[in-house]
Amino acid sequence: MxxxxxxxxxxxxxxxxxxxxxxxxxxxxxxxxxxxxxxxxxxxxxxxxxxxxxxxxxxxxxxxxxxxxxxxxxxxxxxxxxxxxxxxxxxxxxxxxxxxxxxxxxxxxxxxxxxxxxxxxxxxxxxxxxxxxxxxxxxxxPLAVPFPSAPALAMRCHAFLEAPSVKSGVDEWADALHLNRRSFTRLFRRETGMSFAEWRQQACLAMALQRLVAGASVTEIALDLGYDSPASFSTMFRRVLGVPPSRYSV
The missing domain is CATH 2.60.120.810 (Jelly Rolls)
Incomplete structure (x- = not known):
């Protein structure tokens, strides 16, 4: 020290x-x-x-x-x-x-x-x-994943971090919380300061970074996150962080 x-x-x-x-x-x-x-x-x-x-x-x-x-x-x-x-x-x-x-x-x-x-x-x-x-x-x-204070929404956000997926959509979350689409999107932005799509991307990116450093392959992470191909995942990664995911591979 x-x-x-x-x-x-x-x-x-x-x-x-x-x-x-x-x-x-x-x-x-x-x-x-x-x-x-x-x-x-x-x-x-x-x-x-x-x-x-x-x-x-x-x-x-x-x-x-x-x-x-x-x-x-x-x-x-x-x-x-x-x-x-x-x-x-x-x-x-x-x-x-x-x-x-x-x-x-x-x-x-x-x-x-x-x-x-x-x-x-x-x-x-x-x-x-x-x-x-x-x-x-x-x-x-932009590497932040804010948590909402509303208990039901917070519980779903924490669960999402355990198994993040870009396929998870607004309608699925709204139905789970017994809200219509408009009410859900308003609630989500008020609670997190982000749109649902922005938050989902940041959550997926945060988990991807941790897995890359832990030794997972780009292909494995891309498919687990629900991307159609490693290339589409790499494009998102480079757009947000300015470097390819291979930069953080061990």
Whole structure:
């Protein structure tokens, strides 16, 4: 471990690094500070009572201060992160997956090697301030699966994550919840902030990323998710993440 996230120091930004074995899980917990959680290897699956976020390399999860969250490591994971005092910066109040530029990645690695009681007026302080500026401008990546608060809908969403399929449709869900199509689509967007089709895609993508890193083939994942062909799955994957699914295959 490079620095301890639970140690309180009189610095606004603190670097934290860890190396985890495959399938390691951090139980539900909170931090007083906001956490910018970045994995240089492996994939992070972050869950809160409000949703789930999956973060492959070149991505990170922003976890606001005081947010209860659990983290599961998919593959061997090395994290290089920072803990940020809530009094500084302009950050989202909800969890987000964001892009990590090569510059930000290098800065995070440097932060994790920096002593806890660094000189705020010197080079280390400049590095930390630059990290905050880079995080504030980092692009949001659509890798979120928000959970609704309505109990019946939430139960169905959680069940879907156990066996996601692009074939699952609005009418099927509406019938299961005893709603007409229009009422269901309104409820779903109000509860999740997404259309059903957007949420279904994100849920399928989140599960696909985890299975890719675990060693499943692109063909196997595509067919299990209900795609007509591996090519159609790969097209969706590349459109959303900018890289082919083979990028995350072991």
């Amino acid at each position: 490079l620095n301890d996230p639970n140690v309180e120091v009189a610095r606004a930004v603190v670097g934290v690094g860890n190396d985890y074995p495959p399938s390691f899980e951090l139980a539900l917990h909170t931090h007083r500070r906001g956490q910018f959680l970045h994995a240089t290897t492996g994939v992070l699956a972050v869950s809160t009572p409000q949703g789930a976020w999956v973060s492959p390399p070149q991505r990170a999860v922003w976890i606001p201060p005081g947010t209860p969250h659990a983290v599961r490591m998919i593959g061997p994971v090395s994290t290089r992160s920072v803990m940020i005092d809530p009094a500084i910066g302009q950050f989202d109040r909800c969890c987000r997956v964001v892009g990590v530029s090569p510059l930000l990645s290098a800065l995070l690695a440097e932060a994790c090697e920096t002593a806890l009681e660094y000189d705020e007026a010197g080079r280390d302080g400049l590095v930390m301030r630059l990290i905050v500026a880079e995080i504030e401008r980092a692009p949001v990546i």
